Amino acid sequence: MLCYYEDIDGESTQSSRKCSNADSSLVLPVDGAVDLREEELEQSVYGLCFALDPSAVPPSLRLSNSCLTVTYSDSTPSRPHPPIKVRKPAVTPDSMALLPHVCADVIIARGQYYWEVDVCNSSVCRVGVISSDGCSSWWLERNASAFRAVYDGSCEPIGAVPPGIKTLGIFLSFEGGILSFHNPLTQEHLVTLPTRFNPSGVLPALGLRQGRLSLRCGLPVPSYVFLGKDSTYRGPSRPNGVWRHREVPFQPVRRVIQKFEKLALSV
DSSP states (O other), X not given: OXXXXXXXXXXXXXXXXXETTTTSOSSOOXXXXXOOOHHHHHHHHHOOOOOBOGGGOOTTEEEOTTSSEEEEOOOSOOXXXXXXXXXXXXXXXXXXXXXXEEEBSEEBOSSEEEEEEEEEEOSXXXXXXXXXXXXXXXXXXXXXXXXXXXXXXEEEEEOOSOTXXXXXXXXXXXXXXXXXXXXXXXXXXXXXXXXXXXXXXEEEEEEESSSEEEEEEEEOOOHHHHHSTTOGGGOOOOTTOOSOOOOOOSGGGHHHHHHHHHHHHHO
């Protein structure tokens, strides 16, 4: 079940896709009970660096030289038309399903990571992850001022996202089966998509049909993701039980949380 709260141009260079856990097994641990290796722990705490993959970009999308920004570029040739102003029809849910997208050059199959996406220049876009086989996807979708979660064959409207939000924070806990979205400006949790990811891993992805999206990676997981009052890892925060949290296996993030708490005390 979906969990959320109401509180609220350039040439591309070729790059090879990499995996964040090249030596680890592709078999998911039982009940998420796994300890991360030291290298994976460091990446989880201090951030994972990646970029958008220029090897498979749709014709309507264009990547910047850094491969961190994607821009929608309508390549349809212009044709003469009568000088009558006609309001462009809104993007429909069916057309949103065909939204062109680009994936990152990294496959995540272990650990937990955080990255941010600047969305203020696109009013028709999707932010999320795609399974490495391309058969499944998990999105936070924006269509004008409306937001909805698209995952596991379901689509649910979300009222917790401010219409004028400029940046989305994305937190992925692979073993925990969680993809959560946050407002970095207010440090608020927006929505969590609980699921079970494909053991072969997932790729961060961006889709859009208007404007521009920019990726910020290599970021440490903000402490409020684990320690905030609305954190998925803190359990229900509503006395009336309106919002329900999925059972989150704690073992995969135990050492990460401990490291965050140690860093917080040392500041």
